Amino acid sequence: MSQHSSKRATLSEVAALAGVSRSAVSRAFTEGASVSVKTRSKVERAAQELGYRPNVLARSLTTRKTGLVGLVANNFHNPIFLEVFDLFTRQLQTVGLRPLIVNLTEETDPQRSVQLLLEYQVDAVVVASSTLPVGFADSFSEAGISVVHAFGRPTNRKDINVIGIDNIEAGRIAARRLLASGYNDVGFLGGPEKATSTRDRLEGFLDVLSDYPKIKTRVHFAGDYTFEAGFDEMASMILRGLSQAYFCADDVISIGAMSALRRANFRIPQQIGIIGFNDMEMAGWDNIRLTTIHQPLDQVIEESVICLTGMLTLNTRKTYQKLLPCHIVERDTLPALS
Amino acid sequence: MSQHSSKRATLSEVAALAGVSRSAVSRAFTEGASVSVKTRSKVERAAQELGYRPNVLARSLTTRKTGLVGLVANNFHNPIFLEVFDLFTRQLQTVGLRPLIVNLTEETDPQRSVQLLLEYQVDAVVVASSTLPVGFADSFSEAGISVVHAFGRPTNRKDINVIGIDNIEAGRIAARRLLASGYNDVGFLGGPEKATSTRDRLEGFLDVLSDYPKIKTRVHFAGDYTFEAGFDEMASMILRGLSQAYFCADDVISIGAMSALRRANFRIPQQIGIIGFNDMEMAGWDNIRLTTIHQPLDQVIEESVICLTGMLTLNTRKTYQKLLPCHIVERDTLPALS
DNA sequence: AAGAGTTTTGCAACCGGTTGCAAAATAAAA
């Protein structure tokens, strides 16, 4: 019968009650330590009685493993990120790690957040974002924390793990898809011009189109990965003349842009074709049905966590970078291919 | 010049380099401790030199304050929750607390998560959900952790803080709004039948309508707070006959339901009126424009954090419960009031 | 310059655990 006193029971108290040494109790709670079944059961009985749970933080002092993992992100406004969060927290907790969240806002000083995670002795950090300033993830590594940059762009620093998606190839896929529909005037509608994700997708997009000089290509950027930014940018594009189809570098932007188009009485996909990026849950909703490029979120995250646990268990500093492929999900915002 | 050795510098090392005692270093890093300016600067110089940052976890051992706050939630699929997350993490970090996330899934044992947070010595727990089994938050309190239940329902346990919204009154507001539009056949489309939020909203809704026996009232439940659940339930309702307007107890359900209605060629709001709940960001998007009941997320969260810090600084166990009022946001899914 | 009052300092014990090592207990071999 566990007893709920207001003070937490400690190792020593359990030891006293069980009539064994403190080390014995410690070992009883350590996987694979040398304890006889007899003492173990004595200890377990006493622990049960006192409602004892070991203090992970105290333990971390000697083991130098806290089980804490910094999860730093800045995209708390894109619905896709809820999925990212869900997956990351789940995955981490199944391998016994606890995510310590850092919400990077404009006010928070990036350097301060590095220090913060240092102070909390996190075992590692995962940076989940494709819109952070280049080199942001580096500062963690420089401070001596293992880091995996999920959704990041490959870098030539070899102390940083990158598990991302192949944005460049995804841009190519989008371009080829538009070509397949026979368009000869297409546009790119990106997110923030400085975001690596937008830049890479654009690069791939243009890469393919550069082989088709007869096809007119325009490039635009929405200021943000948001509905309003997509809406506003498309609204202004409508006034200045439209292409036949657009590759929008984000689903939310796509939805904003489509909203502006419908507002101006354009029919999708009959008059204007749209292909998005991300394949967030909402894209499949019956009232949206956005044709888009699917990003293998779960794979990226699973791989990131595998990478993480690898580093932690082997305690190696050996890193790797891996880009996963994306694929098109056909829905209703581009004409069906015959 | 801070030096980045692979090993983290410790208090003793700083003390040695600065030529002072360990206590001196400790005090130099403690707000309001007794240190002369001379030693403080010696210490700071040395700390700088070694890139020293105090180990919060070690400190917590004696101070009994970790700065960690458990943030437990289970609604990682409702877009509204991204906003909740954003606000909570921001608010917590501005008051110097770190959110330790627990994603309650079907697989995770609730009791295990309580233990987990105990092991990590969290200063407090905030439970952010309105769909958890009644009494879930209690187990934290029973384990001796201060708890505030954000978005919770008032309880007669007086050891639990509840900062929520007045769901019952919100239900009344919705009912009155539908009455004001002159409907005489209205419906309620809830989320999970057991979720307290759904039950309370229904209670208020029926409370008002019970005064109008001539008005026909139907009650339905979608199994989940999801698009599909809303879509499916509405689809089946369409077959069995519709009311003139519905109060959907969640925006996502509303959107799913509207999608089904449009699919069946009903015009909103001309033929069927819809009022939602939450006022999530997306509800205001130009392609949705859902008339809905706004939930003061930021207030709930701000108040929750205030409540939290109050308990932590005063170290009091005195709790309170507070329900904040909701209000209608008129958009385009109900006929405008004259 | 000595005494009283105030600040600053270091010592040592403690927070709640872990762990190397040698002694004690047990099991296996002779």
Place this chain on the structure above:
DNA sequence: TTTTATTTTGCAACCGGTTGCAAAACTCTT
């Protein structure tokens, strides 16, 4: 049964900090 090999145990030191307390070092008076 004694000897030897193996497992289990407790001691004590340590992880990286904090803090009560008394001594040391300053002020300020007189």
